[in-house]
Amino acid sequence: MPSASLPEPPETDAPAASAGPAFSPLYQQIKALLVRSLQSGEWKPGESIPSEMELAARFKVSQGTVRKAIDEMATENLVVRRQGKGTFVATHAEENIQYRFLRLAPDDGVASGMARHFLECKRMRAPADVGRALDLKAGESALVIRRTLSRAGVAVVLDEIWLPAGPFKGLTAERLASYAGPMYALFETEFGVRMIRAEEKIRAVVADAASAELLGVPVGAPLLSVERLAHTYGDKPVELRRGLYNTNAHYYRNELN
Amino acid sequence: MPSASLPEPPETDAPAASAGPAFSPLYQQIKALLVRSLQSGEWKPGESIPSEMELAARFKVSQGTVRKAIDEMATENLVVRRQGKGTFVATHAEENIQYRFLRLAPDDGVASGMARHFLECKRMRAPADVGRALDLKAGESALVIRRTLSRAGVAVVLDEIWLPAGPFKGLTAERLASYAGPMYALFETEFGVRMIRAEEKIRAVVADAASAELLGVPVGAPLLSVERLAHTYGDKPVELRRGLYNTNAHYYRNELN
DNA sequence: TAGTGGTCTAGACCACATC
DNA sequence: ATGTGGTCTAGACCACTAA
Numbered sequence: 094m095p096s097a098s099l100p101e102p103p104e105t106d107a108p109a110a111s112a113g114p115a116f117s118p119l120y121q122q123i124k125a126l127l128v129r130s131l132q133s134g135e136w137k138p139g140e141s142i143p144s145e146m147e148l149a150a151r152f153k154v155s156q157g158t159v160r161k162a163i164d165e166m167a168t169e170n171l172v173v174r175r176q177g178k179g180t181f182v183a184t185h186a187e188e189n190i191q192y193r194f195l196r197l198a199p200d201d202g203v204a205s206g207m208a209r210h211f212l213e214c215k216r217m218r219a220p221a222d223v224g225r226a227l228d229l230k231a232g233e234s235a236l237v238i239r240r241t242l243s244r245a246g247v248a249v250v251l252d253e254i255w256l257p258a259g260p261f262k263g264l265t266a267e268r269l270a271s272y273a274g275p276m277y278a279l280f281e282t283e284f285g286v287r288m289i290r291a292e293e294k295i296r297a298v299v300a301d302a303a304s305a306e307l308l309g310v311p312v313g314a315p316l317l318s319v320e321r322l323a324h325t326y327g328d329k330p331v332e333l334r335r336g337l338y339n340t341n342a343h344y345y346r347n348e349l350n
Numbered sequence: 351m352p353s354a355s356l357p358e359p360p361e362t363d364a365p366a367a368s369a370g371p372a373f374s375p376l377y378q379q380i381k382a383l384l385v386r387s388l389q390s391g392e393w394k395p396g397e398s399i400p401s402e403m404e405l406a407a408r409f410k411v412s413q414g415t416v417r418k419a420i421d422e423m424a425t426e427n428l429v430v431r432r433q434g435k436g437t438f439v440a441t442h443a444e445e446n447i448q449y450r451f452l453r454l455a456p457d458d459g460v461a462s463g464m465a466r467h468f469l470e471c472k473r474m475r476a477p478a479d480v481g482r483a484l485d486l487k488a489g490e491s492a493l494v495i496r497r498t499l500s501r502a503g504v505a506v507v508l509d510e511i512w513l514p515a516g517p518f519k520g521l522t523a524e525r526l527a528s529y530a531g532p533m534y535a536l537f538e539t540e541f542g543v544r545m546i547r548a549e550e551k552i553r554a555v556v557a558d559a560a561s562a563e564l565l566g567v568p569v570g571a572p573l574l575s576v577e578r579l580a581h582t583y584g585d586k587p588v589e590l591r592r593g594l595y596n597t598n599a600h601y602y603r604n605e606l607n
Numbered sequence: 608t609a610g611t612g613g614t615c616t617a618g619a620c621c622a623c624a625t626c
Numbered sequence: 627a628t629g630t631g632g633t634c635t636a637g638a639c640c641a642c643t644a645a
Contacts (some may be wrong), residue, residue, distance in 0.1 A: 118633060144611060155635045160612085168425075170607055177642035194606045291606040296552040296597035297572035301614045315554035315572040321606075340553035347576075347604055348546040349451045350427055375614060401630060414614045433631050434623035563645085 123152055126160035129181060131171060132326040138184035138281050141290055142172065145180075155226065171289065172329060185288065186278035194321070196213055197250065197338055197345045205244060212239040212307075214266035216258050218261070223255045226322055226333045234258040246309050249343055255333040258318055291323040295345065298337070308339050317345060380409055381419035388428060388439060389583040395441035399429065402437075416465050416529040427545065438584075442545065443535035450534070450547055451578070453604050454595055456506065462501060469496040475517050480512045483579055483590045495526065498564060506600055507563050511592040517543055543588055548580040553603065555594070556587035565596050574602060 117125075136142045143312070145163065149156045163180055166172045173181050185193060191206050198207075219227070219235035229235065235255050242250035254276075256264070261284050272279045280286045296318045305312045317338040325331050338345065374382075384399070393399045402420065406413045406476065420437055423429045430438050442450060456462075476492035477483070486492065492512050501506035511533075513521070518541055522539050529536045537543045553575045562569045574595040582588050 120633075146611085157636085160633060161633085163612095174612065175643090177610080177644080179611060194605075196604075207474075235572075293604045293606060295552065295574065295604065296600040297574040297595075299572050313570070315556050317554040317596075318554065345552040347550040347552065349453075349550060377614075403630090414617085415615060418614085420631095431631065432624090434629080436630060481626080 120158045120161040136182050141179040186274050192275055194210045196345050197343050200342050207242040207244050210241045211266045211269050214238045223333055227257055227330050236261055249339050251307050251337045253335045263320050287325055294320045304325050304337050305316045377415045377418040381422055393439050394445055395439045398438050399483040426584050449532055453602050454600050457599050464499040464501050467498045468526050470525045471495045477492050478554050480590055484514055484587050506596050508594045510592045544582055545580045548578050551577045
């Protein structure tokens with residue numbers, strides 16, 4: 094219960110946020126409620142959420158408590174604050190940067206976008222390792238997308254993308270190719286799946302015949318292997334992406350803090 | 351100036367934090383002052399800084415303003431808060447994790463430490479690219495350290511580490527080998543240089559004869575090339591580290607948010 | 608002018624660590 | 627018992643945006 098700063102006797106009713114089994118600070122409970130509203134689609138990507146005052150009234154807490162909840166959500170990139178305008182649900186579309194999760198940068202500073210080319214998009218039974226990574230039920234099928242990213246006409250990235258077939262029913266290579274924005278933006282608007290967080294495992298490998306052909310390098314050339322597991326709300330894994338990057342004229346950048 | 355929440359006429363004197371040329375929120379000014387104190391060595395790594403109340407009194411602001419300044423410093427890993435005890439200057443020694451900046455993880459979950467072996471540590475004129483990265487004056491010399499990291503008796507990492515000779519005068523291979531903790535902890539205690547932040551550029555390369563020998567792989571085997579530029583306070587670069595990682599049984603892990 | 612997020616304050620109480 | 631950081635409140639004013 095929030096403390097009372099007045100000599101009045103403290104009120105005994107809990108301020109919204111029904112007790113539940115776990116104890117946590119009020120602002121964490123508020124945050125959890127807000128995240129659930131995001132998850133349930135109460136506010137869609139790009140839309141604004143209610144003002145801090147409104148939310149404070151709804152949850153019967155002070156504005157400062159709501160603020161702290163939203164602060165954390167902002168640092169987790171779940172929402173974006175804009176002074177004078179409001180707080181907005183984060184989206185992979187209309188973001189400043191084209192690809193929020195792509196860490197590949199060109200050696201020369203030119204930040205031109207990359208051209209996509211979809212090789213295939215088909216439904217199939219998921220291999221065991223993919224099924225395990227995506228928490229698929231036994232026998233549940235998956236979509237696999239293969240595509241390249243090119244800069245200045247040269248293929249730099251070869252991706253193999255695994256998705257659970259259920260949530261992405263109806264996804265085709267044509268739909269992918271005709272969509273202008275980032276793939277994750279399409280996933281948001283068409284399938285209601287928002288990528289929140291991802292982990293990558295990176296290794297150095299050598300090009301096999303097929304990869305070498307597509308990336309225009311000799312067989313045996315060194316390539317960066319980037320395996321990404323992307324999650325949506327509740328840390329639920331929804332995409333396994335295996336990428337091969339040609340790092341002759343590009344590098345994978347990372348910040349350590 | 352902080353706003354007054356009383357009907358009194360607002361006091362005209364600025365609350366410490368002498369004006370300066372740039373405008374910024376009070377808590378940012380406080381933060382800058384605190385960082386300068388860290389930089390000047392007023393509080394050493396591992397020590398506690400004054401309590402929030404003390405700092406609030408010193409700067410003539412409220413505890414909440416100091417708190418917000420320290421909050422940001424905590425998220426930047428400059429300090430660590432410990433409830434009931436105080437706020438402590440972050441250090442690379444006595445941290446839970448052995449190597450704060452090393453992102454290499456073994457395929458099997460075993461989190462055993464790695465054995466270091468120093469090959470050489472000598473002073474020499476810095477190559478042009480190293481001099482540029484470290485902001486060295488023309489002709490200023492540098493130290494170069496070469497070492498390996500091994501797990502289970504197998505060399506996994508081959509590092510070439512460039513440091514400005516000035517701040518690290520007296521550093522020898524013997525001193526490095528006899529020190530128990532992480533290298534960055536030695537830099538802190540012996541040379542007063544704290545690594546705060548780093549950027550890494552990662553590529554896939556093939557092993558040359560020398561690297562192959564040291565890492566026990568065939569010439570031409572794929573290796574992860576990790577070039578790290580580490581900075582101290584004020585974003586001053588103080589270390590250029592070029593690492594080659596054997597990713598046969600390890601991977602470079604990264605989190606995307 | 609009204610509404611939003613951003614800053615700042617002052618004070619209360621809680622949780623934890625230490626003596 | 628005391629002191630620390632952690633949470634929560636209530637209210638003020640500032641900075642920005644849009645009608």
